[in-house]
Amino acid sequence: MDAITDNIPALLHGIGTTCLLTILGYAFSLVFGTLLAVCRVSPIPPLRWAATVYVEIFRNMPMLSLLVLLAFGMPDAGLLLPLFWTGVLALVLSGSAFVCETVRSGINTVPIGHAEAARSIGLGFFGVLRFVVLPQAFRTMVQPLVNIFIGTVIGSSLCAAVAVPELTYQTQAINNQYAQAVLMFLFVGAVYLCLAFAGGLVGWLLERRLSPTRLLNRHTTRIGAGA
Amino acid sequence: MNPSTRPSRRALLGAAALLPVGAALAACSSSGSDAPAIGGSGGSDGGGGSNVGSDYDEIIAGGPVADDATVSGSEWAQGIKEAGKLKRGGTTTGQIFSLKDPSTGKVTGFDAGITQLLAQYILGKDSTEKIDYLDTTVETRETMLQNGTVDVVVATYSITAPRMEKVNFAGPYYSSGAAIQVRSDDDSITSVDDLKGKKITTESASTGYDAIMKHVPDAQDSDIQQFAENDQCIAALKQKRVDAYVLDQSILLSNAVADDSLKVVGEPFTKDPYGIGLSKDHEDSLDFVNGFLQKIYDDGTWAKLWKATIGQVVEGDTPAPPTIGDTAATE
Numbered sequence: 001m002d003a004i005t006d007n008i009p010a011l012l013h014g015i016g017t018t019c020l021l022t023i024l025g026y027a028f029s030l031v032f033g034t035l036l037a038v039c040r041v042s043p044i045p046p047l048r049w050a051a052t053v054y055v056e057i058f059r060n061m062p063m064l065s066l067l068v069l070l071a072f073g074m075p076d077a078g079l080l081l082p083l084f085w086t087g088v089l090a091l092v093l094s095g096s097a098f099v100c101e102t103v104r105s106g107i108n109t110v111p112i113g114h115a116e117a118a119r120s121i122g123l124g125f126f127g128v129l130r131f132v133v134l135p136q137a138f139r140t141m142v143q144p145l146v147n148i149f150i151g152t153v154i155g156s157s158l159c160a161a162v163a164v165p166e167l168t169y170q171t172q173a174i175n176n177q178y179a180q181a182v183l184m185f186l187f188v189g190a191v192y193l194c195l196a197f198a199g200g201l202v203g204w205l206l207e208r209r210l211s212p213t214r215l216l217n218r219h220t221t222r223i224g225a226g227a
Numbered sequence: 228m229n230p231s232t233r234p235s236r237r238a239l240l241g242a243a244a245l246l247p248v249g250a251a252l253a254a255c256s257s258s259g260s261d262a263p264a265i266g267g268s269g270g271s272d273g274g275g276g277s278n279v280g281s282d283y284d285e286i287i288a289g290g291p292v293a294d295d296a297t298v299s300g301s302e303w304a305q306g307i308k309e310a311g312k313l314k315r316g317g318t319t320t321g322q323i324f325s326l327k328d329p330s331t332g333k334v335t336g337f338d339a340g341i342t343q344l345l346a347q348y349i350l351g352k353d354s355t356e357k358i359d360y361l362d363t364t365v366e367t368r369e370t371m372l373q374n375g376t377v378d379v380v381v382a383t384y385s386i387t388a389p390r391m392e393k394v395n396f397a398g399p400y401y402s403s404g405a406a407i408q409v410r411s412d413d414d415s416i417t418s419v420d421d422l423k424g425k426k427i428t429t430e431s432a433s434t435g436y437d438a439i440m441k442h443v444p445d446a447q448d449s450d451i452q453q454f455a456e457n458d459q460c461i462a463a464l465k466q467k468r469v470d471a472y473v474l475d476q477s478i479l480l481s482n483a484v485a486d487d488s489l490k491v492v493g494e495p496f497t498k499d500p501y502g503i504g505l506s507k508d509h510e511d512s513l514d515f516v517n518g519f520l521q522k523i524y525d526d527g528t529w530a531k532l533w534k535a536t537i538g539q540v541v542e543g544d545t546p547a548p549p550t551i552g553d554t555a556a557t558e
Contacts, residue, residue: 010448072459075466083452083468163428163452163463172366172431173453179390181366 003178004187007170014170015191017084021156021166022195025091026149032092033099038129040104051100058097063155066090071162087159087166095152102144106137139210146203150196157192167191279335280535289531290344291522292351303505303512304349307378313346313354316363316377316504322457322481323536324383327360334360337536338381341400341503344528345379348519365432369393372506379516380504383475385434386554396502397516399549400529401537404495405438406476408483410464411490416471419443419496425470428452428460435473438497457482461489475499480540500554517551524548 004011039051058066067090074081081089110133118132160169171188175181298304307313317338319327324338343355350357363371363380371377372394383403386396409416416422423444429435431453440446452469454460461482464472472479476495483489503520505512523529530545538545 068459072462072466075462075468080466080468161455162459163431163454165449169431169453173436176365176432176434177387177389177437179369179387179393181370185366 001183003174003180003184007174010170010174011167011187014165014167017164017166018153018156018168018191018195021084021087021091021159021164022149022153024088025095025156026152028088028092029095029099029148029152030145033096034103036096036100037103037107040100041107043125055097055100058093059101061094063090063094063158064161066094067158067162083159083162083164086162087156087164090159091152091155094155095148098148098151099145102141102148103137106141106144107133109140110136139207142203142207142210146200149199149203153192153196153199279340280539282531283335283340283535286528286531286535287340287343287347287355288352290347290528291519291526293348293519297515297518298349301511301515303378303509304515307349311350312357312359313342313349314359314361314376314378315342315346316361316368316371316380317342317382318362319360320456321383323477323540325381334358335536337401337532338383340532340536342379342381344523344532345381345503345516345519348522368504372504373508375506375508382504383433383501384504386500386502387434390504391554393507395505395507395510395513396554397505397513398502398520398551399500399554400503400520401501401533402546402549403475403477403499403501405435405442405473405497405499406479406495407492408464408472408474408479408489409470409492410467411488413470416492418493422446422471422473424450426450426452426468427471427473428454428463428469429473430457430460431455433474434497434499435475438499439473442496461486464489477537477541484540500549502554520548520551524551 036051036054039047040055042048067087070081070090071083071086074086107129114132114136115128118128123131156166157168159166160172163169167188171184175184178184293304298308317325319325319334319339321336321338323336325334325336325342326339327334342358346354346358361371361377363377363382368380368382368384369390372380380394384390384396385403386399390396407416407419407422416425419442422439427439427443427446427450429439429451432455436451436453439451440448452463454463457474457478460472460474463469465488472482476491479491483491503516505516520529523532529548533545
């Protein structure tokens with residue numbers, strides 16, 4: 001247990017860095033991935049092609065290769081990014097490809113008639129997406145997006161390979177001194193489990209809130225109360 | 228908005244567009260790894276592709292073989308003899324110490340030599356093929372010894388007090404020391420004191436971190452970047468992510484030999500004994516392996532092996548072998 005109790009500051013710092021990596025990586029993935037999905041369903045062919053190429057590259061490339069490529073390849077191209085931001089960048093590049101496909105498939109679940117109806121009342125391309133398609137699509141995307149969140153949490157551990165001082169990196173460093181691999185990795189496994197589980201919980205709550213029956217119930221109750 | 232898709236045409240276009248981008252990425256990656264491939268440094272002949280002297284095989288073949296009584300006197304050694312294989316934990320990607328030539332499958336180096344000599348000592352002549360080289364990492368070494376996945380760990384395995392609680396160490400068979408590597412055009416760092424406030428890299432599986440924390444004045448955790456591979460540490464140094472690279476002197480020297488843009492400054496500032504890791508379940512193995520080491524120390528095989536491996540990059544005379552049981556690291 002010494003290995004853990006003696007190194008609580010380092011481990012907390014590691015957990016903090018992991019959380020920061022995850023949050024930044026996931027947030028940017030959501031934004032960038034949604035934009036990509038918009039490109040993929042847009043009526044402009046070059047945008048569609050560019051987004052497709054992007055997705056096929058970054059969805060099919062192992063995170064670790066991407067990380068090492070960014071960490072050691074970019075400086076040779078003249079761009080020396082701090083290692084932490086290299087980690088965030090890799091998570092975003094990879095995560096946004098998955099978010100894009102999730103959002104796109106979510107959009108495709110909305111019947112085309114809804115979009116046509118929205119357009120017929122005068123909404124433009126973005127208006128249709130913003131007010132009609134995306135709110136409906138989001139409901140079906142909750143669980144896949146939670147999966148991507150968990151993937152981001154777990155994927156952040158790969159940043160240890162390029163010396164981002166996150167949880168796995170700190171654990172490896174501590175283990176090198178204490179020779180307590182089983183204990184340390186049990187501990188780290190539990191921490192990752194908690195982080196991923198918390199994400200899953202949020203997803204579950206969101207899904208419940210957004211479920212059509214619940215929305216309907218709330219609506220009927222309100223009508224009932226008003227009557 | 229048109230959510231319906233025409234996948235076949237798009238997929239085709241996507242695939243076509245992917246080709247040049249993939250090629251560009253590949254080009255990018257190759258330029259990213261212009262760190263020296265040290266395996267080829269010593270063997271400019273290309274055939275061997277290894278960094279060991281040409282008499283390496285001869286030295287191994289000339290090593291001692293234990294008589295039957297010695298082997299049967301140790302339950303551990305007898306077990307290995309009956310199995311007909313020595314299972315060694317370590318790495319086959321370590322410069323100078325244990326490097327596998329991908330074209331021949333041959334593993335050479337100082338640690339590899341010690342392993343091959345030990346296999347020959349137990350199993351008899353022509354036993355260098357009877358070794359299972361299993362990969363162990365810093366995370367797995369102790370556990371793999373404890374559960375018997377490997378018989379020995381010979382892997383630049385530094386003897387430290389926490390590790391001695393879990394496994395036995397025969398030896399030390401080599402006493403190493405951490406040194407400093409900098410870029411050739413950097414004259415600001417000449418000793419460990421000059422590392423104060425500098426960014427430093429080291430291999431994550433080494434004792435470099437400890438050496439830095441103990442010897443560099445006011446060393447900060449956040450100033451140290453640990454990478455898994457030597458090549459990555461070199462890249463970080465050359466790309467100016469860090470100002471210095473601290474690791475075992477012999478590895479740094481071989482980097483400097485392979486790459487003009489790197490140099491080693493000063494003398495080693497720690498003493499770091501390497502031992503052969505053994506399971507505590509087989510207490511008899513400790514005496515047996517120590518007996519083996521003493522034999523290769525006495526008959527000069529150890530010195531020849533040193534000369535053919537580490538001696539290829541370290542200048543000066545072959546040192547005297549370390550004293551067995553002298554496990555104290557200078558901290």
